[in-house]
Amino acid sequence: MxxxxxxxxxxxxxxxxxxxxxxxxxxxxxxxxxxxxxxxxxxxxxxxxxxxxxxxxxxxxxxxxxxxxxxxxxxxxxxxxxxxxxxxxxxxxxxxxxxxxxxxxxxxxxxxxxxxxxxxxxxxxxxxxxxxxxxxxxxxxxxxxxxxxxxxxxxxxxxxxxxxxxxxxxxDDETAKALREVVRAAERALDGYLAAKAGAAGKGEEKKINGVKKVLNGGYANGNGIEIEAEGLRARGTTSRELSGEMGGDTRA
Ligand SMILES: [Zn+2]
CATH class of the missing domain: 2.170.270.10 (SET domain)
Known part of the structure; x- marks a missing residue:
């Protein structure tokens, strides 16, 4: 050639x-x-x-x-x-x-x-x-x-x-075995990637829920809804999702 x-x-x-x-x-x-x-x-x-x-x-x-x-x-x-x-x-x-x-x-x-x-x-x-x-x-x-x-x-x-x-x-011949190994490694990487993604999102949701709970608890305890609600939002803090994605983190492809 x-x-x-x-x-x-x-x-x-x-x-x-x-x-x-x-x-x-x-x-x-x-x-x-x-x-x-x-x-x-x-x-x-x-x-x-x-x-x-x-x-x-x-x-x-x-x-x-x-x-x-x-x-x-x-x-x-x-x-x-x-x-x-x-x-x-x-x-x-x-x-x-x-x-x-x-x-x-x-x-x-x-x-x-x-x-x-x-x-x-x-x-x-x-x-x-x-x-x-x-x-x-x-x-x-x-x-x-x-x-x-x-x-x-x-x-x-x-x-x-x-x-x-x-x-x-x-x-399986040798080629099929080697290909299968690559496919398995890719599957493991995919599983890990999706699990990490779900974990990060789950933590964010949990913090949000805790923040809302605090608002509700505070509201009942103090009777001053607006102020406590603001405290609740502050207490929720920044979620990992906000840090990594919406706030412009390092997850950009
Ligand atoms: Zn030859």
């Missing part, structure tokens, strides 16, 4: 991707390094329209995103090489590029597993990614042996085209 003449403004992703271009007098191909660190499955980039455009057929500049659909990336994301132990996942169902199960570090090469999106590749090649799990000859998923695809993140259209749907259903 390196021999394309860019027709888009470069760099297209200056905050997340550094492209190292191959020069004529070196043998290595163009590659990309990460400029950011991400947790497992953290969002790296979205496949937006534009710059992406539908492509009628697969080329070295496209990514397959459905059984009969392909995208021209029209960006530096094109310079993300293949690896059999990739740092990124192209999730073409959700049109996002995310970190793999191990997360992503600054300086790490950006790679993804080409057969995870491509069913039939125009230009198969021999992989020299150096990974202990290197699959060797890389072609579209159609021409790979089942054991070469075992345990890899494959997009829904690839599984469908391979007739893999429903096989080993319900059993």
């Amino acid at each position: 390196s021999h394309v003449t860019p027709h888009w403004p470069q760099p297209s992703h200056p905050t997340i991707q550094q492209v190292i271009y191959a020069t004529d007098d070196t043998s290595f191909t163009t590659k990309s390094l990460s400029l950011i660190t991400l947790p497992p499955f953290g969002l790296f980039a979205k496949l937006d329209f534009p710059p992406c455009t539908p492509a009628p057929s697969p080329t070295y500049a496209t990514v397959q995103c459905g059984i009969n659909s392909h995208l021209n990336l029209n960006s530096d994301l094109l310079y993300i090489n293949h690896s059999c132990d990739p740092s990124l996942i192209f999730d073409t169902t959700n049109l996002v590029v995310m970190a793999g199960p191990k997360g992503l570090k600054v300086g790490e090469e950006l790679t993804f597993f080409y057969p995870s999106t491509e069913y039939a590749m125009a230009q198969p090649f021999d992989c020299f990614c150096g990974s202990s799990s290197c699959k060797g000859r890389i072609s579209g998923a159609r021409d790979m042996k089942p054991e070469q695809l075992e345990g890899m993140f494959l997009n829904a259209h690839i599984r469908e085209l391979l007739g893999m749907n429903g096989t080993k259903g319900g059993q």
Whole structure:
């Protein structure tokens, strides 16, 4: 995916991707390094329209995103090489590029597993990614042996085209396990966030109720409603909600 003449403004992703271009007098191909660190499955980039455009057929500049659909990336994301132990996942169902199960570090090469999106590749090649799990000859998923695809993140259209749907259903592989961990952590964070929010609001309500009680008690005791009511409001004091939200605190998103 390196021999394309860019027709888009470069760099297209200056905050997340550094492209190292191959020069004529070196043998290595163009590659990309990460400029950011991400947790497992953290969002790296979205496949937006534009710059992406539908492509009628697969080329070295496209990514397959459905059984009969392909995208021209029209960006530096094109310079993300293949690896059999990739740092990124192209999730073409959700049109996002995310970190793999191990997360992503600054300086790490950006790679993804080409057969995870491509069913039939125009230009198969021999992989020299150096990974202990290197699959060797890389072609579209159609021409790979089942054991070469075992345990890899494959997009829904690839599984469908391979007739893999429903096989080993319900059993978590390594990717599913790692994803489940992230989902659980997010659920715990959501629960904690909502509980903290409810707790803060509850405390405010409680203080308000105490203030009102004081007004009522004072009214009965002194018979001077207005003055006691003012005392009650003062006694209520400032609620945490007033401090944090309505009074302009630090909860702004
Ligand atoms: Zn390889």
